[in-house]
Amino acid sequence: MTTMTEASVREFKMPDVGEGLTEAEILKWYVQPGDTVTDGQVVCEVETAKAAVELPIPYDGVVRELRFPEGTTVDVGTAIIAVDVSGGAAPEAPAGQPETAAAAPEAPEAPEPEPTGRQPVLVGYGVATTSTKRRPRKGPEVTVPAAAQAVQAELNGHSAPAVPERNRPLAKPPVRKLAKDLGVDLATVTPSGPDGVITREDVHAAAAPQAAETAAPVTQAPAAPAPAAAPAAVGSESARETRIPVKGVRKATAAAMVGSAFTAPHVTEFVTVDVTRTMKLVEELKQDKEFQGLRVNPLLLIAKALLVAIRRNPDINASWDEANQEIVLKHYVNLGIAAATPRGLIVPNIKDAHAKTLPQLAESLGELVSTARDGKTSPGAMQGGTVTITNVGVFGVDTGTPILNPGESAILAVGAIKLQPWVHKGKVKPRQVTTLALSFDHRLVDGELGSKVLADVAAVLEQPKRLMTWA
Numbered sequence: 001m002t003t004m005t006e007a008s009v010r011e012f013k014m015p016d017v018g019e020g021l022t023e024a025e026i027l028k029w030y031v032q033p034g035d036t037v038t039d040g041q042v043v044c045e046v047e048t049a050k051a052a053v054e055l056p057i058p059y060d061g062v063v064r065e066l067r068f069p070e071g072t073t074v075d076v077g078t079a080i081i082a083v084d085v086s087g088g089a090a091p092e093a094p095a096g097q098p099e100t101a102a103a104a105p106e107a108p109e110a111p112e113p114e115p116t117g118r119q120p121v122l123v124g125y126g127v128a129t130t131s132t133k134r135r136p137r138k139g140p141e142v143t144v145p146a147a148a149q150a151v152q153a154e155l156n157g158h159s160a161p162a163v164p165e166r167n168r169p170l171a172k173p174p175v176r177k178l179a180k181d182l183g184v185d186l187a188t189v190t191p192s193g194p195d196g197v198i199t200r201e202d203v204h205a206a207a208a209p210q211a212a213e214t215a216a217p218v219t220q221a222p223a224a225p226a227p228a229a230a231p232a233a234v235g236s237e238s239a240r241e242t243r244i245p246v247k248g249v250r251k252a253t254a255a256a257m258v259g260s261a262f263t264a265p266h267v268t269e270f271v272t273v274d275v276t277r278t279m280k281l282v283e284e285l286k287q288d289k290e291f292q293g294l295r296v297n298p299l300l301l302i303a304k305a306l307l308v309a310i311r312r313n314p315d316i317n318a319s320w321d322e323a324n325q326e327i328v329l330k331h332y333v334n335l336g337i338a339a340a341t342p343r344g345l346i347v348p349n350i351k352d353a354h355a356k357t358l359p360q361l362a363e364s365l366g367e368l369v370s371t372a373r374d375g376k377t378s379p380g381a382m383q384g385g386t387v388t389i390t391n392v393g394v395f396g397v398d399t400g401t402p403i404l405n406p407g408e409s410a411i412l413a414v415g416a417i418k419l420q421p422w423v424h425k426g427k428v429k430p431r432q433v434t435t436l437a438l439s440f441d442h443r444l445v446d447g448e449l450g451s452k453v454l455a456d457v458a459a460v461l462e463q464p465k466r467l468m469t470w471a
Contacts, residue, residue, distance in 0.1 A: 008086030010059055011079035014046070024048045025073045025247060026080065028177065035063045043081060047247075052174070052375045061085035073247060171198040174375040182207040200373070256406045264320070264441040268401045269450055273458045274422055276432040278302075281464045290359050295366035299337075299391055301464060302414055302457070304361060306389060307333060307354055308470045309456035316453045317386050318409050318444050327444055336388035336405055337365065339372040347405050348377045349385040393417060399435040409444045412457065413437040434461075 014024055024046040031043045042054045043063075061083040068074055169186035171179070175198055179186050182203060189206045191198040246254060278301050285296045310317050310333055317330045335353035339346050348371070350356070350364045371377050388411040392400045399415035415435040422431035438454040460466045 010083050010085050012081045013079050014074045016076045023075050031063050179203045260404050260406050267442045268439040270437050271458045272435045274431045275461045278461045278464050279432045294362040305457045305460035309453045313453045330386045334384050334386045336385035338390035348381040399437045402439050410440040
């Protein structure tokens with residue numbers, strides 16, 4: 001039996017993946033005790049107060065212990081995983097358990113089945129300890145196709161680095177989790193993303209037929225519910241209430257909004273705008289060769305209109321320094337775009353948006369939206385914003401009174417664009433109309449400045465040709 005000395009064990013501690021963060025929640029482990037890891041391999045996904053982040057291990061070795069289960073919130077600086085870096089065997093089996101045969105982590109072939117009944121593990125995972133029973137691996141490895149191994153490893157909560165990449169469905173961790181939650185086998189999903197990557201839309205499309213097939217039997221003979229989902233008695237409290245822990249992004253957002261609402265004196269002004277010409281310009285730009293492959297929508301032109309208004313009224317782009325009792329004017333615009341995600345509201349920003357051309361702005365918006373949708377927005381992308389846009393119109397509402405993002409002086413809310421009767425050139429005609437709302441910090445921005453900015457945004461959207469002269 002090969003033993004490991006304490007000197008050969010390295011502990012990987014929870015890092016501070018943002019600025020000044022104190023804790024993070026372990027969302028998912030991609031390795032288990034006995035697995036072989038290499039320098040730079042992602043071992044887990046954690047959620048901080050700002051974003052979900054994948055953590056790579058900084059050395060080679062064999063996983064000896066996972067210190068915390070999934071769903072645990074861990075302080076920064078606390079060891080979360082122990083790895084044996086001696087190059088020896090996997091962890092020693094506990095007393096009273098059958099001893100496992102030692103195998104080198106780099107061995108290309110699976111060990112032969114032993115008389116003890118122990119099943120071989122996946123190639124590259126080392127030798128599993130018999131004490132680990134949460135995710136049993138079944139069946140001799142040599143008889144299981146590579147694709148099936150990858151799928152089984154995914155359902156068990158592992159990654160399968162030793163399976164050739166061409167046999168393993170390509171998908172990002174959030175997409176894999178979605179497939180697992182929906183009961184979708186990634187090996188059966190047809191990818192539509194670049195380089196054969198499976199997207200969230202592909203998983204939902206694959207799940208739709210399964211839902212349709214199972215809908216009818218449920219109405220005739222309901223399946224036996226899982227223990228955790230057992231129906232509660234009528235009138236019991238568990239059937240009338242659901243408690244959801246507030247943590248991660250949602251907790252940080254709640255604290256920031258409360259702090260903003262009760263620190264900065266908010267003022268909100270509204271204007272209703274005829275954006276018919278803007279909508280026509282959107283359709284023209286979609287056919288422009290310079291915008292081929294880029295995301296072109298009304299939000300793009302609204303963002304550009306706001307940037308033009310800030311250029312004409314630069315004092316709106318500022319922040320309040322409470323400690324020094326100073327107003328800090330920003331000579332750059334990091335344009336925040338509020339995005340609703342499954343983990344809560346986040347506001348990543350486009351760095352130096354003021355210096356971008358319209359095609360460059362379209363490209364940056366597309367990347368921002370895609371990254372947020374995949375849950376991969378980095379903490380750095382949400383820091384340093386100067387002004388924000390929130391598009392509540394996508395939910396079908398006319399407008400709102402948005403709360404300032406902490407550290408910023410203004411936020412523009414965009415309502416739904418609807419066909420409405422409008423007086424145009426002396427006649428009532430159907431026109432595309434929307435309502436804009438600008439909230440601002442009254443310590444920094446008085447009514448005159450706020451009104452000028454909002455009026456300039458409206459003027460550009462009403463007559464988008466002004467972009468050519470004002471910008």
